[in-house]
Amino acid sequence: MMKIMNANHYRFSISWSRLFPDGQAKKENGKWNVNEKGAEYYDMVINTLIENDITPLATLYHWDLPYALHEKYGGWLDYHSQYDFANYAEFCFERFGDRVKNWITINEPWVNCVAGYKNGPGKAPYRCTGEAPRKLQNDTTGLDLLGGCSYEIGPTQYTPDSEVLPANRPPQRLEDVWCSHNILLGHAQAVKVYRDKFQKKQKGLIGITVDGEAQIPWEEPNMTEEEYANNEKYANLAAEFRIGWYSDPPMIGDYPESVKQRMGKDLPEFTPEQKKLLKGSSSDFLGWNTYTSHWAAQVKNEDGTYVKPPTDEEASYENSKRDMWDDNCRGRGDGWTCIPPTLGSQAGSSWNTKYGPTIRVGLNWFAKRYEGLIKNGIIITENGCAQPNYKVSRANDQVTIDYFKSIGKEEFADAYDEDMIEREDDLEGTLIHDTYRIDWYKQYLENLRLAYVEDGVDVRGYMAWSLIDNYEWENGYETRFGMTYIDFYNDPELKRVPKDSLTFLGQWYLDNVEQE
Numbered sequence: 001m002m003k004i005m006n007a008n009h010y011r012f013s014i015s016w017s018r019l020f021p022d023g024q025a026k027k028e029n030g031k032w033n034v035n036e037k038g039a040e041y042y043d044m045v046i047n048t049l050i051e052n053d054i055t056p057l058a059t060l061y062h063w064d065l066p067y068a069l070h071e072k073y074g075g076w077l078d079y080h081s082q083y084d085f086a087n088y089a090e091f092c093f094e095r096f097g098d099r100v101k102n103w104i105t106i107n108e109p110w111v112n113c114v115a116g117y118k119n120g121p122g123k124a125p126y127r128c129t130g131e132a133p134r135k136l137q138n139d140t141t142g143l144d145l146l147g148g149c150s151y152e153i154g155p156t157q158y159t160p161d162s163e164v165l166p167a168n169r170p171p172q173r174l175e176d177v178w179c180s181h182n183i184l185l186g187h188a189q190a191v192k193v194y195r196d197k198f199q200k201k202q203k204g205l206i207g208i209t210v211d212g213e214a215q216i217p218w219e220e221p222n223m224t225e226e227e228y229a230n231n232e233k234y235a236n237l238a239a240e241f242r243i244g245w246y247s248d249p250p251m252i253g254d255y256p257e258s259v260k261q262r263m264g265k266d267l268p269e270f271t272p273e274q275k276k277l278l279k280g281s282s283s284d285f286l287g288w289n290t291y292t293s294h295w296a297a298q299v300k301n302e303d304g305t306y307v308k309p310p311t312d313e314e315a316s317y318e319n320s321k322r323d324m325w326d327d328n329c330r331g332r333g334d335g336w337t338c339i340p341p342t343l344g345s346q347a348g349s350s351w352n353t354k355y356g357p358t359i360r361v362g363l364n365w366f367a368k369r370y371e372g373l374i375k376n377g378i379i380i381t382e383n384g385c386a387q388p389n390y391k392v393s394r395a396n397d398q399v400t401i402d403y404f405k406s407i408g409k410e411e412f413a414d415a416y417d418e419d420m421i422e423r424e425d426d427l428e429g430t431l432i433h434d435t436y437r438i439d440w441y442k443q444y445l446e447n448l449r450l451a452y453v454e455d456g457v458d459v460r461g462y463m464a465w466s467l468i469d470n471y472e473w474e475n476g477y478e479t480r481f482g483m484t485y486i487d488f489y490n491d492p493e494l495k496r497v498p499k500d501s502l503t504f505l506g507q508w509y510l511d512n513v514e515q516e
Helices: 036-051 067-073 081-096 109-117 175-197 225-252 257-266 272-278 317-324 357-369 398-406 435-453 500-512
Strands: 009-013 055-061 102-107 205-211 214-217 286-289 293-296 378-382 459-462
Touching: 009 102, 036 055, 036 081, 055 081, 067 081, 081 102, 081 175, 102 109, 102 175, 109 175, 109 205, 109 225, 175 205, 175 225, 175 272, 205 225, 205 378, 214 225, 214 357, 225 257, 225 286, 225 293, 225 317, 225 357, 257 317, 286 357, 293 357, 357 378, 357 435, 435 459, 435 500
Parallel strands: 009 055, 055 102, 102 205, 205 286, 214 293, 286 378, 378 459
Antiparallel strands: none
């Protein structure tokens, strides 16, 4: 399938749990306590890629924390996690680094921490303290899920100086914040191991991949220049809260000043040693997973006046979020979809809409913010969509069409009719002939090209998500992101059937990727 796609790189993740089921990598008398069969599997993957002239790009962590560490100390909530992660990473560098020259430490720390430790029950470990805990989608008849949130957790110590929280406690406020703090330190510890012990000899690169929506200033007919300028200001603030929270520490060594000011004591502080460890830890390259966009505007009270930024006395996580990144939809509907008008058309995941300019806006934001700090450019490490489907779609979205007409940008409404919705029982329809996905790639890749050619952004690569229909977490296998179809219902061999988007993307690569 990668040959059809003309891919010259392949990104895959290594499972920490597969190699070290108890989460603790140890080397005694020159021998690691690794699950050797797991290590041999990754050897096979890496060797097969190289034999076919495809460069491997390995991600060390894509949310599969060893459960033993969750039981032992609460996983990423505990400061010990950073050292266990670094030990696991060291094994990977030692075992695979002679062939893998491109490493991503952590994939999307925001999703791992906010979805897992705040918004529950969609992502493990299913902790719920957020404003929108959602019920599991699968049948859970007869199970006591405590409202969908898990209380199972080990005794936890956020920092060496903090108290030890008891095991099996209710979800606590700010768990997502502490998870984020320690997972960023885990990234930095792994980078230190690589740079101190392996990079000089192996001559590879290492960085982090963050996610986050490009923030688009809200506009409406008859808006004044001052109002739009204020929304531009808030677009940057929203990006600092949603993205910079995770990309600033690996680049400049600390959280954004705006976040620190508005969160106050709710935001943990890095020690001087930790700041030094973090600064430049993703200077080799920065990965960005980009999908959708959000509008940005200063929040208003019911009487139409602006909500003022929190004072020092009012500084908190909740007040900072409301001021800087108050979800930025026009409201939420069934299944957590944005209420129209939306930025582009509703794709097949509740959180995803098709708006091509997002990739160009975001790339320029990174390039300006980290000018001169990224040695080998930005890599788009994920981009793609599930097509509108029987679970999630919004055909004939007249509200969004009318909105974009009102501001003179009708082309961005990107509406579709019901014929575009893919159906599991129709292989002759858009399930295989995936015209919505092809148009997605056309729009996003054209904006990627413009960011590179016209804006001069140093973008070095583009990874489409995903090669095959994959396990999409709480949505199982029916939310299909793949460019390759698999019949999970009836085909015991799980054959890969290329969709039209696979050959489209392969031709785009031939036409647009600079050849050596």
